[in-house]
Amino acid sequence: MYGTIRHEIRIHRPASDVWALAGDAAKLHHWFPGIVDCTVDGTSRVIVTGAGIPMPEEILACDNTQRRFQYRLTTPLITHHRGTIDVIDLGDDTCLVVYATDCDPRTMALVIGGGTAGALVELKRLMENPATGQVETDHEGGEH
Amino acid sequence: MGRKILFITTDQQRYDTLGCNGGTLARTPVVDALAAGGIRYERAHPQSVVCMPSRSTMITGQHPSTHGVWMNGVPLPEAAPSIAEVLQGAGYRTAIIGKPHFEPFLDPFGRFPENGFARNGTFGPHRGFDHFESATHGAAGPLHYARWLADTHPEAVAMFYPVLDGALEVNAMGGGDTGAPQAHVNRIPREWYHTDWVADRTISWLSSLPIADDWFCWMSFPDPHHPWDPPASEVARIDWRDVPLPPGYIEDRAERERVLDLKPRHYRAWYDGRLVSNYEAPLNWVPATLTPDQVREINALNAVECELIDEAIGRVLAAVAARGWTDDVDIVFTTDHGELQGDFGLMFKGPYHVDGLMRLPFIWRPAPSSNQAAAVVSKPVGHVDLAPTFCAIAGVEVPSWMEGKPLPISDADAEARGFERVLTEWDSELFGVGVHVRTITNDQWVCTTYLPGSAHDGSEGELYDLEDDPLQRVNRWDDPTLASMRSDLIADLWDHQPAMVSPLPLVQAPV
Numbered sequence: 001m002y003g004t005i006r007h008e009i010r011i012h013r014p015a016s017d018v019w020a021l022a023g024d025a026a027k028l029h030h031w032f033p034g035i036v037d038c039t040v041d042g043t044s045r046v047i048v049t050g051a052g053i054p055m056p057e058e059i060l061a062c063d064n065t066q067r068r069f070q071y072r073l074t075t076p077l078i079t080h081h082r083g084t085i086d087v088i089d090l091g092d093d094t095c096l097v098v099y100a101t102d103c104d105p106r107t108m109a110l111v112i113g114g115g116t117a118g119a120l121v122e123l124k125r126l127m128e129n130p131a132t133g134q135v136e137t138d139h140e141g142g143e144h
Numbered sequence: 145m146g147r148k149i150l151f152i153t154t155d156q157q158r159y160d161t162l163g164c165n166g167g168t169l170a171r172t173p174v175v176d177a178l179a180a181g182g183i184r185y186e187r188a189h190p191q192s193v194v195c196m197p198s199r200s201t202m203i204t205g206q207h208p209s210t211h212g213v214w215m216n217g218v219p220l221p222e223a224a225p226s227i228a229e230v231l232q233g234a235g236y237r238t239a240i241i242g243k244p245h246f247e248p249f250l251d252p253f254g255r256f257p258e259n260g261f262a263r264n265g266t267f268g269p270h271r272g273f274d275h276f277e278s279a280t281h282g283a284a285g286p287l288h289y290a291r292w293l294a295d296t297h298p299e300a301v302a303m304f305y306p307v308l309d310g311a312l313e314v315n316a317m318g319g320g321d322t323g324a325p326q327a328h329v330n331r332i333p334r335e336w337y338h339t340d341w342v343a344d345r346t347i348s349w350l351s352s353l354p355i356a357d358d359w360f361c362w363m364s365f366p367d368p369h370h371p372w373d374p375p376a377s378e379v380a381r382i383d384w385r386d387v388p389l390p391p392g393y394i395e396d397r398a399e400r401e402r403v404l405d406l407k408p409r410h411y412r413a414w415y416d417g418r419l420v421s422n423y424e425a426p427l428n429w430v431p432a433t434l435t436p437d438q439v440r441e442i443n444a445l446n447a448v449e450c451e452l453i454d455e456a457i458g459r460v461l462a463a464v465a466a467r468g469w470t471d472d473v474d475i476v477f478t479t480d481h482g483e484l485q486g487d488f489g490l491m492f493k494g495p496y497h498v499d500g501l502m503r504l505p506f507i508w509r510p511a512p513s514s515n516q517a518a519a520v521v522s523k524p525v526g527h528v529d530l531a532p533t534f535c536a537i538a539g540v541e542v543p544s545w546m547e548g549k550p551l552p553i554s555d556a557d558a559e560a561r562g563f564e565r566v567l568t569e570w571d572s573e574l575f576g577v578g579v580h581v582r583t584i585t586n587d588q589w590v591c592t593t594y595l596p597g598s599a600h601d602g603s604e605g606e607l608y609d610l611e612d613d614p615l616q617r618v619n620r621w622d623d624p625t626l627a628s629m630r631s632d633l634i635a636d637l638w639d640h641q642p643a644m645v646s647p648l649p650l651v652q653a654p655v
Contacts, residue, residue: 034253050254107312114652
């Protein structure tokens, strides 16, 4: 059975700054609690969870214009999955980050969705309080 | 040297499964003896009828609306107050051994500390417990029992019933002799089963303590929660074919459905397979298919599990006696919530605030050195009163954040200290289905109001007379002769119901 979960958070940083991190496929583990490693090879990405589980993914889209990143888990345990991260410019040097998880089985949508909610909180913390974070971005003006 | 505390919980155990509460199926002489020598509560209710919110109430002494664990899958914040921390601060050695479930079990990201200890080979500390050793209903998951079984008896791992199916839903697969859901023949030797493991680990931890230490030990058995898969060697204790149908099960189908139709609409919708409002019941199981023989077999297997728990407690009490502690140990026995177990043709649990789920086995055997007289208390009490009681036993002031009161020692004491009501709440939002329920129970009435949600428009409710209708078959919510009393009960409910914490904490897993 199919399940869909959406979480969002407002971040008081320009969309371009946030996208520099959230849109970098190789840096998901910098802001997603519970993902401890992340390797990208073309459109393939393998994440390793905090429980030590490697999970293969396919990167479906990384649209710098729309600031939209989409990927899917390709593990056979999951019939269907699509993760979508949107960074939406609110026009006042803040942005809204939306992280959607669509999944069959639906239970995995809840489990992954729980992780994405925590990820958004961590992304906000890193972007708004860079002194406490360890994040590195390639974007000019990004925090080091 | 002060009073020590052995806090014993089970999971999903009905009030009527104990001999001291009138149960006739399971033999429970150990707990019955605790009741005979202590205080037996006849109207104890949980503040939630599912595990995580209920256990969070036990550890915090707060209602779910206050501690924020409003449904399964919402983790109790790490910074939440804890009775174990209070007692630790008073010099107690503290442990929880068995099922904790303050944080979600389904945790592939490894985000929750509760699941990390076994993976790392450590045992806490966590939430004020010096020692944290965990187990759940089988051999799966990142908990100490599962790791121990996989390491020492790997051949037994697959013997348990798979609690979840391939889609990670609660499994509807039938088994046993009757095809009953979550019934299973488990070939595991008894000594490897989690009930005995919890007792063994408790004895081990107690044995590690100096005699003079004060201690608080929460021994938390995962049974008799489904799956009903006790060791096969023990199943012959109770032949399900000899088990009478429980009083709550209505054998005549037409009458059963008539009774269900008197209740709010989600009862019948679930029974017919039109609505599964919560994760805790199998998605692919329809209660209307439940047969009388399946009810008998589940009750028999459940009773076997209750007997094994009773015997395991007996072993722990013998170990306590061997250390010379008996006179100074307070023992509290309860469960997190009940089980429908055939009532109204239903099984498992959900937003159904009736006695099967709400009326708890609840016993306090004060330390014999306290010279407390044995008693039976009929006034309403709740899990919210446990943590303050532990404070009182330890001689510690009850912190202001606790919402309950030390348990009454008699009905007169209950009356003098205002034990007039107990509240139970339910909230769930799962895949577009929202159910929100609030219940007040006093010593005669149980009154439930349904807030607007997916299945309810805000007008529905339940009102039962516990004296005249103990099986709660006649819903008098719309009885005009009771309108004024119903209104008073609802007003009393809202006068005492804490406001829901804001913002609402996120659901992070199904369970």
